[in-house]
Amino acid sequence: MSHTPKIFVAGHRGMVGSAIVRQLLAQGHPAERIVMRTHAELDLTHQSSVRAFFAAEKPDQVYLAAAKVGGIHANNTYPAEFIYQNLMIQANIIDAAFRNGVKKLLFLGSSCIYPKLAPQPMREDALLSGSLEPTNEPYAIAKIAGIKLCESYNRQYGGSHGVDYRSVMPTNLYGPGDNYHPENSHVIPALIFRFHEAKVKNAPIIKIWGTGAPRREFLYVDDMAAACLHVINLSKATYDQLTQPMLSQINVGYGEDITIRQLAEAIRKTVGFQGEITFDTSKPDGAPRKLMDSSCLNALGWKAQMGLEEGLHAAYQDFLINYASKI
Ligand SMILES: NC(=O)c1ccc[n+]([C@@H]2O[C@H](COP(=O)([O-])OP(=O)(O)OC[C@H]3O[C@@H](n4cnc5c(N)ncnc54)[C@H](OP(=O)(O)O)[C@@H]3O)[C@@H](O)[C@H]2O)c1
Numbered sequence: 411m412s413h414t415p416k417i418f419v420a421g422h423r424g425m426v427g428s429a430i431v432r433q434l435l436a437q438g439h440p441a442e443r444i445v446m447r448t449h450a451e452l453d454l455t456h457q458s459s460v461r462a463f464f465a466a467e468k469p470d471q472v473y474l475a476a477a478k479v480g481g482i483h484a485n486n487t488y489p490a491e492f493i494y495q496n497l498m499i500q501a502n503i504i505d506a507a508f509r510n511g512v513k514k515l516l517f518l519g520s521s522c523i524y525p526k527l528a529p530q531p532m533r534e535d536a537l538l539s540g541s542l543e544p545t546n547e548p549y550a551i552a553k554i555a556g557i558k559l560c561e562s563y564n565r566q567y568g569g570s571h572g573v574d575y576r577s578v579m580p581t582n583l584y585g586p587g588d589n590y591h592p593e594n595s596h597v598i599p600a601l602i603f604r605f606h607e608a609k610v611k612n613a614p615i616i617k618i619w620g621t622g623a624p625r626r627e628f629l630y631v632d633d634m635a636a637a638c639l640h641v642i643n644l645s646k647a648t649y650d651q652l653t654q655p656m657l658s659q660i661n662v663g664y665g666e667d668i669t670i671r672q673l674a675e676a677i678r679k680t681v682g683f684q685g686e687i688t689f690d691t692s693k694p695d696g697a698p699r700k701l702m703d704s705s706c707l708n709a710l711g712w713k714a715q716m717g718l719e720e721g722l723h724a725a726y727q728d729f730l731i732n733y734a735s736k737i
Contacts, residue, residue, distance in 0.1 A: 578661075622669060
């Protein structure tokens with residue numbers, strides 16, 4: 411008899427979690443075999459609640475896309491919340507998953523796990539080879555601990571219990587369900603918000619921090635979700651072939667980067683802002699380049715599908731429908 415796995419998507423209301431749910435449904439996974447809980451229904455930092463939830467629901471697989479997430483400002487302002495909540499969420503879920511017989515789990519990290527001065531493009535083996543970017547070090551340390559939790563459970567319980575917990579490290583993501591908070595958002599939603607506001611108010615100029623020269627990589631969130639399903643469904647032999655027991659995370663990137671200036675121009679075009687773009691060169695640029703080396707995942711048969719122009723258009727449509735009215 412075929413058994414359709416019962417899948418828990420932690421963080422299903424977030425940008426990535428909701429894309430994973432869309433992807434599962436699109437690939438024919440029955441809705442009734444997807445388990446979801448809102449933050450209000452289940453606080454994942456609360457150990458006994460998480461254990462009780464897993465004992466009651468007994469999922470077969472877990473996508474761990476719940477996290478406290480934010481941009482530089484939020485990471486700098488709330489470092490205690492970023493390290494504490496992320497450590498707790500992932501430790502509670504990974505341990506409760508193990509205790510309740512979950513064999514397959516996918517943990518989502520972030521490219522900020524790699525050292526500030528990692529050679530570009532950043533390969534998986536750059537992990538723990540140097541100092542982290544100080545502004546998001548607490549968040550990055552929590553994410554590194556998440557990878558190490560997965561690896562440690564695999565090493566201790568892989569043979570005896572069949573535990574197979576994997577990690578993926580996405581580059582910067584954007585798309586439907588993004589966070590448009592004026593202070594806590596990432597660069598694409600922040601620029602969509604500002605360009606839209608400037609267009610609506612007929613502002614003549616938009617000023618962008620820095621020189622516009624830094625290069626960044628962006629991946630559409632539905633491509634990320636497809637990568638998540640791809641990685642969790644790889645055979646263990648295939649996954650093991652391209653990873654190591656203590657270096658097991660897989661990068662998920664678009665494969666190319668663009669300058670912030672090019673990004674701003676692309677968003678201007680998408681939004682239809684007619685004014686001028688200027689760059690405030692007195693403000694810091696951040697790292698000159700941040701690009702993931704995704705050759706491992708490409709070798710495993712996955713590649714991003716959505717180009718930036720089309721992706722920005724879809725993101726802007728989602729913004730107009732779900733957020734613009736709140737401005
Ligand atoms: N967005 C990106 O560009 C990006 C890039 C690289 C990696 N990632 C990774 O992808 C993952 C998901 O990110 P995202 O962008 O989807 O974030 P998001 O939109 O903020 O979603 C996170 C989700 O987790 C939930 N959550 C947070 N704390 C919780 C708690 N204590 N109990 C229960 N639920 C809780 C949130 O619910 P509430 O909102 O109700 O708190 C939210 O639904 C994260 O691990 C992140 O590191 C994201």
